[in-house]
Amino acid sequence: MGASDLIMYEEEFQRIKEVISKLRVDANANVVFLVDKNGQQIAATGDIERLDTTSLASLTAGNVAATDGLAKLIGEKEFSVLFHEGEKDNIHISIVGGKVILVVIFDERSSLGLVRLRVKRSSEELNRLFQQIMEKTERERAAGESSFDSPFAEITDEDIDALFNE
Amino acid sequence: MSFINYASREINCKIVYYGPGLCGKTTNLQYIYEKTNPSAKGKLISLATETDRTLFFDFLPLDLGTIRGFKTRFHLYTVPGQVFYDASRKLILKGVDGVVFVADSQEPRMDANVESVRNLESNLKDHGYDLAMVPYVLQLNKRDLPTAIPIEEMLRQLRIKSEPYFEAVAPKGIGVFDTLKACAKQVLIELSKK
């Protein structure tokens, strides 16, 4: 909680979407998406209509968390890449800037080598973007509550009751 | 860790159901899933053993509608309650915004309840959270069983701050939504303070 909360703004969101869209094209992939380490989807692009992206996000984060746990057990900092190979589709999972999970789903029209190469390039760009977001969030926070315009600043009991009565 | 997306006008929060083995965490999520409008829920994912014990987590995404134009989404998780799954339990707590502690009212399970609260506290601490500061609700489940001990006794042993508490019979849904609502409320109020 507190300072570690992620806040996404329109400008950065658009740029992140551009980066992952480009990655999808360059890597010949079906789907590219970004999840935070807690399983919340940040952005997705590609053939996502047939996918349950919310579940995908949660399971990916669970997978990464479990693998991180395994890494620590054997004295590694982390396994930076996970790869699952299926009959048709494959999943490539990597960590961007230690915080965000980048998932690429691809089939025989691409290859692991190509995906790996393109992911590496995009990761640097994404890392920079997330760095910016963190700094921006910090700045807004430091500037004080008033300029930090939380939509929940004046939440009431009625607001909360209304949520559950729909 | 809540995630506010100003671009898509969404806010995501994470609530974790904690408690000893077989206390009824998964049952809470199953009831919520059954009673929620299809448009407001995603799939209930249960990573469980063949005997229906939670192995890693259950996960249920809920869309609760909008506040001030922001789509409000809660991600509900349960932990595996069995003692030896502690490593997995700790992982699930990462980034938590609110905790529901589900206690088993049966007399022989009191030690397990107490132990689980302590375990929660220490696992939160490892993530840098202080249980005293985290939005928290206590659910006294299995009130229907003949071996259930008096509420006052449970509160005396389990209540750690002035958290709201609810009596529950999870398979029948008694107390289930009251519990969730109380936790969601604290989470949102906490957000409004930032």
Ligand SMILES: Nc1nc2c(ncn2[C@@H]2O[C@H](COP(=O)(O)OP(=O)(O)OP(=O)(O)O)[C@@H](O)[C@H]2O)c(=O)[nH]1
């Ligand atoms: N009588 C009664 N049975 C309950 C109640 N709540 C849960 N149960 C039963 O208790 C058993 C265990 O419930 P679960 O929800 O799977 O327990 P859990 O806390 O998820 O257990 P783990 O996954 O091992 O941590 C199931 O058979 C439930 O039907 C209750 O309020 N009353």
Ligand SMILES: [Mg+2]
């Ligand atoms: Mg369970």
